[in-house]
Amino acid sequence: MAAIRHGDIAPGGAAANEALLLGALPVAVAVLDGENRFRYANHAAEQFFGLSFAQLSQLRLADLVPPDNPVFPLLSQVRRGEVTVADHDLTLESPRISKRGIAVQGTPLVEEPGAVLLIMQDFSAARALDRQLSFRGAARSVAGMAAVLAHEVKNPLSGIRGAAQLLENSVGAADRELAVLIRDEADRIRALVDRMEVFGEKPLRREAVNIHRVLEHVRRLAQAGFAAEIRFHEVYDPSLPPVSGNRDQLLQVILNLVKNAAEAITEGEVPHGEITLTTAFQHGFRLTVPGAAQSLHLPLVVSVRDNGPGIADDIRAHLFDPFVTSRINGSGLGLALVAKIVGDHGGLIEVESRPGRTEFRLHLPMLNEKGDSA
Numbered sequence: 001m002a003a004i005r006h007g008d009i010a011p012g013g014a015a016a017n018e019a020l021l022l023g024a025l026p027v028a029v030a031v032l033d034g035e036n037r038f039r040y041a042n043h044a045a046e047q048f049f050g051l052s053f054a055q056l057s058q059l060r061l062a063d064l065v066p067p068d069n070p071v072f073p074l075l076s077q078v079r080r081g082e083v084t085v086a087d088h089d090l091t092l093e094s095p096r097i098s099k100r101g102i103a104v105q106g107t108p109l110v111e112e113p114g115a116v117l118l119i120m121q122d123f124s125a126a127r128a129l130d131r132q133l134s135f136r137g138a139a140r141s142v143a144g145m146a147a148v149l150a151h152e153v154k155n156p157l158s159g160i161r162g163a164a165q166l167l168e169n170s171v172g173a174a175d176r177e178l179a180v181l182i183r184d185e186a187d188r189i190r191a192l193v194d195r196m197e198v199f200g201e202k203p204l205r206r207e208a209v210n211i212h213r214v215l216e217h218v219r220r221l222a223q224a225g226f227a228a229e230i231r232f233h234e235v236y237d238p239s240l241p242p243v244s245g246n247r248d249q250l251l252q253v254i255l256n257l258v259k260n261a262a263e264a265i266t267e268g269e270v271p272h273g274e275i276t277l278t279t280a281f282q283h284g285f286r287l288t289v290p291g292a293a294q295s296l297h298l299p300l301v302v303s304v305r306d307n308g309p310g311i312a313d314d315i316r317a318h319l320f321d322p323f324v325t326s327r328i329n330g331s332g333l334g335l336a337l338v339a340k341i342v343g344d345h346g347g348l349i350e351v352e353s354r355p356g357r358t359e360f361r362l363h364l365p366m367l368n369e370k371g372d373s374a
């Protein structure tokens, strides 16, 4: 194999052109030798593993992913059969990297026996987007239902509540308890209808939002109330540009995510509950939505992570659908609302969850010079 290495590109010549091309490719490309040592990694591969080529060149693949990972049998198969082998849904999980839904392709390098060209593409965001589009559909149907409920339920409900209140004052002690029960339950329905009304379609008023202020506000709220026992960590990129969005709605998003994280920690009886709030700038994060004229540029990443027990398996597939809850007192509207707001912002939400580590990641648009979303 010609030693094309990141960093030592000679001017001119075919090898230099190849190196430039490989470097610019948005797909992670790496070459492993017969012992799975890194011989080459382009920029995208460096980003994929979170290490520079200089660091990668000191490592074997087994230093980055556990030995039972299915990528190893894939590599053996490539070497044995001298054929290209692909896996379209691989998980690479280790203390360093955590990626699901990765498409991996291994091809033998003819010039160098044992060497394998590895191409890796992260489709998890695209899949998340796919799912999110259907969540938006679900949220829309809730919007319609909310409008009907507001009209048809609220009026008779206030009648019931008023009548119960009158009874409370005129009946004996034994029946008063029942009247109070009717009033309380009417209040509960009212609160539910109020929450659903938020799903109504209103045009989004965008402004420049300093997401760090929003995160701080939520953290203070949480620590003064529902998350008083939980430790917060903040890992912020101070140079993050403003988000193009609606402050109040983004606050609702973060609050719902932090509340869920705190509830998971409390209900899971995790002894040292921790919530980590992170912001980062992800250069060049673009998504192409089917049917959309332009690809979405979503460089701002905001994440809420907790060390709770993780999302229950039976609700994972419908997590963002309305009324999906594992809590006795939960309405299951929190994440549906989150998905709706993020969708209205043209953003994307991803989830990764296993026991001890659950992370909700938002990808949001930034404001450009003209004040529109970039």
Ligand SMILES: Nc1ncnc2c1ncn2[C@@H]1O[C@H](COP(=O)(O)OP(=O)(O)OP(=O)(O)O)[C@@H](O)[C@H]1O
Pocket (backbone or CB within 6 Å): 256, 260, 261, 264, 306, 308, 309, 310, 311, 312, 315, 319, 324, 325, 326, 327, 329, 330, 331, 332, 333, 334, 335, 336, 358
């Ligand atoms: N951080 C988390 N860790 C574990 N499970 C979670 C987490 N966030 C959400 N979930 C699961 O997702 C379900 C749905 O969450 P959602 O916020 O939509 O509703 P809820 O919290 O149950 O009720 P509500 O938010 O309306 O009070 C939760 O019941 C819980 O099972």
Ligand SMILES: [Mg+2]
Pocket (backbone or CB within 6 Å): 256, 259, 260, 334, 335
């Ligand atoms: Mg919730």
